[in-house]
Amino acid sequence: MPSDESTLDNRIQGSVVRPGDPHYDEYRKVFNGMIDRRPSLIVRCASPADVAEGIAHARRHGLPLSVRSGGHGVTGDAVLDDSVCLDLRPMNSVTIDPDRRRALVGGGANWGEFDAAAQEYGLAVTGGRIRSTGVAGLTLGSGSGWLERKFGLTCDSLLSVELVTADGDVLRASETENSELFWGVRGGGGNFGVVTTFEFQLHPVGPQVLGGLVMYPPFQVADLIRQFRDFMATAPDEVGGALAFISAPDEPFVPEFARGKPVVGATLAYFGPIEEGIEVLRPMREFGPPVRDMVAPIAYTDLQGLLEPSNHEGMQNYWKAEFLAELPDEAIDHIVRFTQTVPSRLTQTLLMPLGGALARVDNNAMAFGQREAPFNIHIMSMWEDAADTERQISWTREFHRAVQPYSTGGAYLNFIGNEGGDRIKAAFGPEKYERLVRLKRRYDPSNVFAGNQNIPPQAEAVEEEPKETDGQGHFAPLAVLELLNGMWVARALQVAAHLRIAEQLAGGPRTLTELATECGCDPAALGRLISALSTVGFFARTAEDKIQQTPLSAVLSDDHPQSVGAVARLFGSNWQWQAWSQLEHSVRNGEPALDQVLGTSLLEFLDTMSPDDGALFDQAMTGLSRFLNRTILNAYDFSGAGRIADVSGGHSTLLIDILAGDPSLSGVLLDRPAITAKVRGRVREAGLGDRLDVVDCDFLRSLPEQADTIVLNRVLHDWDDDAAAGILRACRDALRPGGRIVAVEQLMTGDKRAAFLDLQMLVLRGGRERSREEMAELFGRSGLRIAETINTTSPMCLLIGHALDD
């Protein structure tokens, strides 16, 4: 041990923990399980003098410095590799002065400790929503909590701080002492020093308040968000809460049908007389039949723990957040779509209403501003298995991209990862940012405190960054390369599906040699394919180095009830790759590349393809419809639909599924003769007798029968606007009076899936995906109007059309 280090042990009142110490792993662990960093030293500080010693040690040895209290920040900046970590947890004292309603809180205290001490006297400040969150990190970044509409942000109740600077000076900052520094620490994070004591103004709260969760089922999500938006627009400051988009826990208090399913919980609280709160909260509690209403008088300290069962320490975490300037219906549609297709049961999204006292503080009173937004959305992706990382992150990014157009343009640094200097600037705006840079130069010119949402003392360094990043802090060329690699990923998946690797693993893990023999492959090369795919969540290795199934690889197997194996093999067909190789032709000429490549249209090609190719196409389409149908039936009630015509029902089993669920319905599946000939046998096997007919049709002319309900499932996107309008007109002409059209399509909303499917339709078919507005125009041209648009939990959306003259 170098002598300087040994003297460090002697110089401090706390202790020094190094790799090899039995507590080393415990102290280096942070909330976000993605972070696994190994500092050289952890200084467990017991006093401001210990903090100053730790800073001096790091500077002397040129080591990076990090500061840790709760360790909850998703960036994991509390602990850095090969660094000196100042662990403030031993400095967790909380002293309450009930007469002056003041609190002195140590830099290492967490919210559980602070709230418990203050609640002894029925007092509180706005505090973090998870009790193990550190008071320091939350307050220095501003501080959001259930009480924010009543008492403002945590930093709004801050009276003074004691802080150790980069030079080891211990300063006090308040409105009257080092006031510029006090301005900066309220929002500027840990950029200017290590805060060792916070002094707060406390407010009377509880000890009993009205609060709890009202849980609603998925089909009410959109209406509930609208209700919440409108309710909050006029709600008094006493109302706090958020909409929490979560998966219902497997607990007895949750009805069986909702367990594990995406649900939305209105977390409601009233910080005023309980009787008054019951009246005020009534519109939110009586909206629709909830799955469960648990709002009741509750201890404030229990309210503070309400989200804890769904926030386990050590999960993989990836977060995004935006202050929303508005919450129009399109934004709500995005929120519904993403929260209903959440890839992990642990993931949650909070939609927090702002306003109230928080919004009445002068924007320039401190470094933190951003008080004008009515809502803050916090997307917290959490998952257990590191193999799922890619998928979780891309869902989070897509969700974030979808809500970004509604943002104020600012950024909430407490709720996001390291997203680059651009976002930090956006959080403060140019003027405040300049002021913070000046403050940084004064108190930390060497950027000793860099392990945070950093404000570098040289502003130029920040200016350059956005040019090279994709706006999310990723180095732009690497981000582009990652997207270009998409072709490799897709091809590797298609080959894995073709080789039937997933089917071979259905009975349990296999050795590479066994797999290679069964799949007819070179063992080493097969190992490489599997290794590559395992980086994106497909297949994993056991401790004995066998290959095993993962949740993603399982659905490649044809034996899986929701298999997409045939879809993978179909997308891997030579004819699809050949068509895509000529995408440029389509883009230049606006016509399907497939016709160019094969010398025939897709429809003719499908009718004349080899029996094997034909069987694969049928299997892929039936497989897709198997799980999409469920989401359609969950979203729309066909009871009372009378006689249903499934126009171009093709290989889908939608009509069979509809009729099977309701004996009062009958229907007819209409399609081209080439298709009806193929599906008649299957329809007969469904055993629906004379309730289901199969009839030939050419919808480009007219429909052969009248019907009460006409289903057009994934048909319109095959066609250009003129043809699609013609099909809709034929449907309208076949509609009995008072009838409806149920068109099922993906809508273009700016998300990746529909936009790339649109290219697929261009390349293969000359068709297109459409936005809701484009659909409305198409319906209008055909004498129809869209009466309702219904989202499903899949990307499919239902458009319910009525005749204009109905």
Ligand SMILES: C[S@@+](CC[C@H](N)C(=O)[O-])C[C@H]1O[C@@H](n2cnc3c(N)ncnc32)[C@H](O)[C@@H]1O
């Ligand atoms: C993309 S598939 C959709 C099939 C089915 N609804 C589903 O969701 O799986 C399009 C269907 O339109 C049918 N089709 C194409 N041209 C047609 C025409 N002129 N008249 C009737 N059906 C036609 C095809 O045979 C095919 O079954």
